[in-house]
Amino acid sequence: MAAANPKEYSDIELVNRCRNGDEMAFSQLVQRYQRKVYTIALGMVKNPDDAMDIAQEGFVKVHRYIGNFQGSSSFYTWLYRIVVNLCIDHLRKNGRYASDEYDERTHNREGGQGRGVLSSNLGNNPSANLGRKELAAYLQRAIEDLPPYHRAVILMREIEGMSYSDMADTLNISKGTVMSRLHHARQKLQAALQLYLEGDLSVD
């Protein structure tokens, strides 16, 4: 006999059950979003242990303040907002936080010139073969060089596939700001991975 599938509740149904003290409902929410939350946190703070701690803290906060969730946005944008803010707090505490303004100045001064992290690491052998995993590691380094808010939008877009509107809602910014940050993030990543993008680099 096939096991009956547990009922698939919507986020808001689970949230309402959590408000009534249903622990199982909260567990379902955690299971539904744990990977996504962890991925965002890992992209933001890099360290897997820190990312796992932030994911846990994010869910604890969600449980603590679930009574305040007003349902005017989707549950996951609320959850992501909590997690992104925790990541930014974490970066700030660890002195790895640079403001967007500082970053814009740096970017303008450098003008996005050069051949990026790949060039500086491969030196005189730009036609070296790289594995996709190795290349992804370079991407990770390039992401780390982005300011946190740029990092957040590019991760939400590329990993979660979030719409501009959802990102704006999550970060409490306008859609125009989302587009601007996304554009700058992409420009910087493209500059960092120029060798790969220009085809000077073969990938296994």
Add this chain to the structure above:
Amino acid sequence: MKQDEKILAQYYDGELNERKSAEVKKQLDSSHEGALALENMTKISQLFQVLHEQSQESTSFEGFDKRVINAIRSQKTPVPFSEKLRVWATEFFAHRKLVWIPAASVAGAACVAVLAVGLQNSKQMIPTMPDRTDSSTWQASGTTDSIVSTVAVTAPSEMNVEEFSLETDNGQRIAVVWIDE
């Protein structure tokens, strides 16, 4: 950000409507630069997927939900009211445009006006000082619902004081302080 870059990014991210998207697609057929920019965005996206897969492969979430529940149980201290208020306010403001401010101001002003009118009316509801020389029983007029309508005066009719007592129909005594202007 240039206009064409902005449109191209929106096209790539699926943020354009069908008509606009078809227009951009048509333009890309004849724009080498645009096609290259699109290809670069695609390549970056592919790398993100590799990065994502790697992080997922090496991470186990077994028992993560239980860890979270245990962490919640260990933090049983109640949330301070100020913190609750702060979170509530953050949520409240995060999803409401500033248009609510004038709306709330108008609503607030309306409430104040209603209260002021109510207060004014309640002042008018205070019964007028009856003529104490005519009768020992006064019919109070203009009283509010909470004040008995008929009272028997026990003070002498010629009294000239501003504080006296009344006896209601059911024998209850009420102290009255009259401020006669």
